[in-house]
Amino acid sequence: MKMVMIGLGRMGGNMARRLMDKGHEIVAFDRDADAVAKLVEAGAEAATSVDDARAKAGLPVVWWVMVPAGEITESVITSICENAAEGEIVIDGGNSFYKDDIRRAKMLAEKGVHYVDVGTSGGVWGRERGYCMMIGGPDEIVRQLDPIFSTLAPGLGSIERTEGRLDDATDPRAENGYIHAGPAGAGHFVKMVHNGIEYGLMQAYAEGFDVLKGKASEKLPEDQRYDLNLTDIAEVWRRGSVISSWLLDLTALALAKDGKLEGFSGHVADSGEGRWTIDAAMEEAVPLNVLSAALFARYRSRVDHTFGDKVLSAMRFGFGGHVEMPQ
Amino acid sequence: MKMVMIGLGRMGGNMARRLMDKGHEIVAFDRDADAVAKLVEAGAEAATSVDDARAKAGLPVVWWVMVPAGEITESVITSICENAAEGEIVIDGGNSFYKDDIRRAKMLAEKGVHYVDVGTSGGVWGRERGYCMMIGGPDEIVRQLDPIFSTLAPGLGSIERTEGRLDDATDPRAENGYIHAGPAGAGHFVKMVHNGIEYGLMQAYAEGFDVLKGKASEKLPEDQRYDLNLTDIAEVWRRGSVISSWLLDLTALALAKDGKLEGFSGHVADSGEGRWTIDAAMEEAVPLNVLSAALFARYRSRVDHTFGDKVLSAMRFGFGGHVEMPQ
Amino acid sequence: MKMVMIGLGRMGGNMARRLMDKGHEIVAFDRDADAVAKLVEAGAEAATSVDDARAKAGLPVVWWVMVPAGEITESVITSICENAAEGEIVIDGGNSFYKDDIRRAKMLAEKGVHYVDVGTSGGVWGRERGYCMMIGGPDEIVRQLDPIFSTLAPGLGSIERTEGRLDDATDPRAENGYIHAGPAGAGHFVKMVHNGIEYGLMQAYAEGFDVLKGKASEKLPEDQRYDLNLTDIAEVWRRGSVISSWLLDLTALALAKDGKLEGFSGHVADSGEGRWTIDAAMEEAVPLNVLSAALFARYRSRVDHTFGDKVLSAMRFGFGGHVEMPQ
């Protein structure tokens, strides 16, 4: 298929390359002319504007928008919309909030333009391993785009198949690494929860390594003190243990390079998906102690002390036994 | 009654004074001779050793041990035990772990010595307001000591009585500020849970004030930003609101002195009771998300960064989008 | 002052009565004619519609809207707005979301109408004890309404004053039980956090009582088992302990009536404020482990089992040692 890729950063650029490697045609547009030039070297056709891209694209025009979520995505989609013809297809492949998808899908539908939201996992490894995709939008349009999705996806690969999926009744797309999750927004919703889970998994490992490291503390009785080799522990857990995972693989890799992780400051950023997952849980009245604690640990990592800590000290000073607290 | 007070720190000294004020006799012993001397000025009889105290005490000898929990309490009680006569009564008024009470009560029972554990709340305000006490031990002995407990307790005071307690069927001691909670250890167990709750309450206020303070953040849209007066907020909540409490009174007091609490470092200590409450919940399989989170907030307040935070950053770096993390 | 009260439920009706008791005049309107009739008996002037109320009110017309937050509040305020004259004042005394206040204040300002948001704590006890109020809105208008606020508020009463507030520099309103927190929405924002804290405090007590009750479990070693009198424990903690509070008073009252609380199903509702507090914390990046856990405990109380619990069992079955799990 022929497709316009807008946004040629690490994700968009690699996805375009993976598509071209397998025979698709890409019209490439980005505000950064260098990024366009590099992709042209890899076989893409350059576009100098949205309308130029439209002129060079096949029919119906298929737009894959791969720019930062929020205002930038909104403005790119708005500019596509301006001169869009009926039947064009806009794919938002970024990390948009699913309620924005719902709103945009309605807005575009008024002009006869189709909207598809794609949540993508795989990071910098995706070009080689393929991209795991969660897709929202009208069934017919998602089917029509299948050549693109099936190319971007990892495919069956060497991952062992799941018993119970081997018969013909199941949707083969899931096994190949992409699903049509539901109508507008469903793709980004599933991706959002995916990221919420990711935060929880990461924090579970983080806390476990904290307990391991803390076991060397000199405050403990000497015969209960262990100076554990965290690098080897991460490695051995990759090997047949119940907690093996790709995140653990990454941890083992990092610890093999530097067992003390001294290159990291300890300030941990978070993106919108973690927060939106908590929001969704509150709308559904679902308890989410682990995923929220994982998010809060990141907030906490970014301040030296909370004001609340001082409130605690002030109360302790107030009821009297704790004059040592003020400094 | 006549009683030996061992340990004349802030708590022991004030309790002895409150007892003497109301006509009880105190034999005073402490390793710190100055502390003894001060209490003698207030009317106590000085003792120079445990055995000297025994000689000066009435019969049966009643010991109130008010020293730091753990090894010191253990060694004082052991030294009392050495020459104890049958019928002596040892009261541990500190913050001992209730399982130590259970063990000690058995140990002393072998010598015919009675053991009573008293958890005390009230802090430095207790001498004036009275001490809220939770007592464990044999029913007969606790009854026998009632003159002491009823003197130390706050009494009915001006606190509004609880409807449903006004008839004669209820134990009047609770209204007067002390209870006989159960056999050995029960007093300290109830006090332990009291402190566990205290941690939870404190953290609830702390987090609330954090949200109030954070509302001035310049990252928020300007019309959603408030520069709130925390001092006035703490005060107004004391006045008819559902969350009024003594801990809030203390918070209002601290904020009235310094609305930014700049005198506090933000490092918050914890004592054993919070941990033991979590332990007890684990033995009982009771979920305790709030009380454990309150304890963990204090642990977290005492380190700059956890190693776990760095593990998170390392994973984020690993899956690729986050090259900004290493420093 | 003369004021229109719209919404004569328990809160609105009692507030109107408190105002009339102290000499204010009330024009009363409610869709429920009985509620109006009852308030007329208590001295109010009846209104049959918003416009009728306007005709009977003094100038400038002051509206106190005390109806359920959300759509009903919105529609009442909209209907007031239709024929509002410049200078009218609309007070939203309900539990509105503060961002709705910000929006409404702007909308009303376009017509020259002033908007004041008042968060109120005190519940059914307020008529007698007075209402603790947190107010948002323009300084001049809030000052103008002071006769109303000072009447509704508890006043100094018998609550001990906070040291450091005794001089003249502090705003005396806080001590009297009401504050002007800031511009539009600030009143409801502070009340929202108040309720968030309330959830945390309540859950801290709830967990503590759970640990106390669980200590009678037959799974524990016999000498570590206590059959504790929760009614007496709640009472004694009211008496001089660090965790005394109004919420504890209510707990003691409930336990004095029924020590097993058998009249309660265990399903616990929540209102918007708890959720909004978490939302606010996420916007501010403030960690809120205790307040969120308190909210989640309520969600969890309302389902028999989460689907997540079954996911856990399914995994346990999968890795093999746990064939007992499926039923």
Add this chain to the structure above:
Amino acid sequence: MKMVMIGLGRMGGNMARRLMDKGHEIVAFDRDADAVAKLVEAGAEAATSVDDARAKAGLPVVWWVMVPAGEITESVITSICENAAEGEIVIDGGNSFYKDDIRRAKMLAEKGVHYVDVGTSGGVWGRERGYCMMIGGPDEIVRQLDPIFSTLAPGLGSIERTEGRLDDATDPRAENGYIHAGPAGAGHFVKMVHNGIEYGLMQAYAEGFDVLKGKASEKLPEDQRYDLNLTDIAEVWRRGSVISSWLLDLTALALAKDGKLEGFSGHVADSGEGRWTIDAAMEEAVPLNVLSAALFARYRSRVDHTFGDKVLSAMRFGFGGHVEMPQ
């Protein structure tokens, strides 16, 4: 090597088979004669008692004890100890508490007997995939047992190697699926933390699936409602996503069989390791919000309502607005 295997349940039996498959000799003992008979069919030599096993074993006698942790392990080790000769080696392969290991190692050392603790992960899949092992004990003895450990371990297999471990300086055992973690107890300590992490990971997935499932709730606005196919979602996440893991593989397997998991009751058991991990964190003062919340979710899954829930309702009833709560 020749080794005595005591305890021929699923784990012990399969481990013995794996060892015999690769040329080791096993003397087999179990209270269940059938279990012994079955292993004899697989090539083991039967023993009828501990002393009989000793007579049939080579020198030095190596004992692998694979019985339930706690009293049974203790009694088996005690009975081995009775007639043990200097130089015998006792391996505890169960899930013992690491402090029991420390105690036992000292006890056995007095008789010149060596003690090795081995935490094992891999469950029923281990016979085929190999067992991931974390080992504690004296360096010399652990080296001596290497033929056994290297046989039980998975080996390099097809798992991609970790960059940074490819040179010769690193301990090759970790890559092969076993580590010598440290002195007595260190093996079980690392395994304990492994299980603590496992709880956290499982709960993260569980909460995520709860949010996905809850998105079909009829309480949500119709255009924000998705009826998601959880089976396909679990499958697609296995395919190139950041959260792929073995636990997710198991979840996908379970959902492929029954997308509603109706065969599971929702009651989730827990074993000691989760609790011990929290205990360890409290001794080290390490915050552990995620791992503790994961454990508490299991406790909560096993009761219909907590007493604490009723305490909440009672308070809500008390402050008045909530007469609907009592039933």
